[in-house]
Amino acid sequence: MNNDLTEIEPWGQRKQRAANWFRELRDELCQRLEALEPDGAKFTREAWTRGDGSEDLGGGEMSMLRGQTFEKAGVHISTVFGEFSEQFRGQVAGAEDDPRFWAAGISVIAHPLNPHAPTAHMNTRMVVTTRGWFGGGGDLTPMLAAARTQEHEDTRAFHAAFQQACDRHDPAYYPRFKEECDSYFFLPHRNEMRGTGGIFYDHLDSGDWEADFAFTQDVGRAFADVYPEIASIRRDQPFSDDDRKHQMQQRGRYVEFNLLYDRGTTFGLKTGGNVNSILSSMPPVVSW
Numbered sequence: 682m683n684n685d686l687t688e689i690e691p692w693g694q695r696k697q698r699a700a701n702w703f704r705e706l707r708d709e710l711c712q713r714l715e716a717l718e719p720d721g722a723k724f725t726r727e728a729w730t731r732g733d734g735s736e737d738l739g740g741g742e743m744s745m746l747r748g749q750t751f752e753k754a755g756v757h758i759s760t761v762f763g764e765f766s767e768q769f770r771g772q773v774a775g776a777e778d779d780p781r782f783w784a785a786g787i788s789v790i791a792h793p794l795n796p797h798a799p800t801a802h803m804n805t806r807m808v809v810t811t812r813g814w815f816g817g818g819g820d821l822t823p824m825l826a827a828a829r830t831q832e833h834e835d836t837r838a839f840h841a842a843f844q845q846a847c848d849r850h851d852p853a854y855y856p857r858f859k860e861e862c863d864s865y866f867f868l869p870h871r872n873e874m875r876g877t878g879g880i881f882y883d884h885l886d887s888g889d890w891e892a893d894f895a896f897t898q899d900v901g902r903a904f905a906d907v908y909p910e911i912a913s914i915r916r917d918q919p920f921s922d923d924d925r926k927h928q929m930q931q932r933g934r935y936v937e938f939n940l941l942y943d944r945g946t947t948f949g950l951k952t953g954g955n956v957n958s959i960l961s962s963m964p965p966v967v968s969w
Contacts (some may be wrong), residue, residue: 696888699785703805717916722749729955731763740760742757750795750916751792752965755790755961755962757787757961762783763781776811784808786817787806790802791908799823801911812886815886816885819903821836822911822931823877825886825924825931829877863883868934875934875935898936903931
């Protein structure tokens with residue numbers, strides 16, 4: 682890429698710093714989730730490259746875990762660049778007249794085996810077109826009806842962690858990004874929320890790149906602190922066959938959202954990302 686926004690300093694340094702951070706966060710999250718596996722299960726990693734290999738378009742690395750605490754978990758990083766397709770460029774800010782882009786990020790999905798342990802998702806990313814911005818967030822999806830309330834202790838802990846991260850930067854962030862999350866993670870065809878929310882933000886460009894990057898880092902740290910703690914409390918809680926049945930059904934809702942509405946899924950597929958990585962967010966076992 683050679684347009685001024687993405688090549689002149691400090692943008693080259695900014696891109697490298699962001700990509701390095703996503704890798705560091707990946708390593709920390711993998712360690713924390715692995716620590717909850719009683720049998721010592723570890724993430725396996727697989728690198729991938731974008732395109733057919735005839736030119737350098739970037740790539741990424743999948744990290745997958747299948748264990749006793751987490752029936753399936755993925756922590757993926759990627760750094761990709763190139764040009765948006767003609768039919769997709771009009772959907773991305775700053776790419777309408779110049780289709781070139783650069784994007785790096787981390788995507789996390791955890792599906793615990795125990796139905797009392799909530800599924801969780803987190804991603805943060807930096808995108809550069811003729812503009813540059815951050816996006817991401819995290820959300821919680823309890824599997825059992827009793828836990829799918831804002832008053833449940835898991836949801837309260839999850840939201841408190843993100844509120845603290847937000848309040849360190851701007852007290853207006855948490856209510857704003859919570860509302861965006863509630864609006865985004867909604868299944869209109871069922872008229873219901875996917876889970877109990879969290880925060881979601883996109884096109885964050887306050888005019889202070891350092892501040893936006895610091896906030897994005899704190900979002901990742903908040904998730905790395907709170908979610909493993911929630912999972913550790915729930916992993917050994919007794920459950921019934923009926924609990925497992927409800928878990929399978931709620932996972933079905935998760936699949937419906939990711940395939941019908943999730944922007945990250947669309948972005949990955951439209952930009953030639955790794956299909957296995959993109960669709961690794963699907964639960965390992967599900968029913969409708």
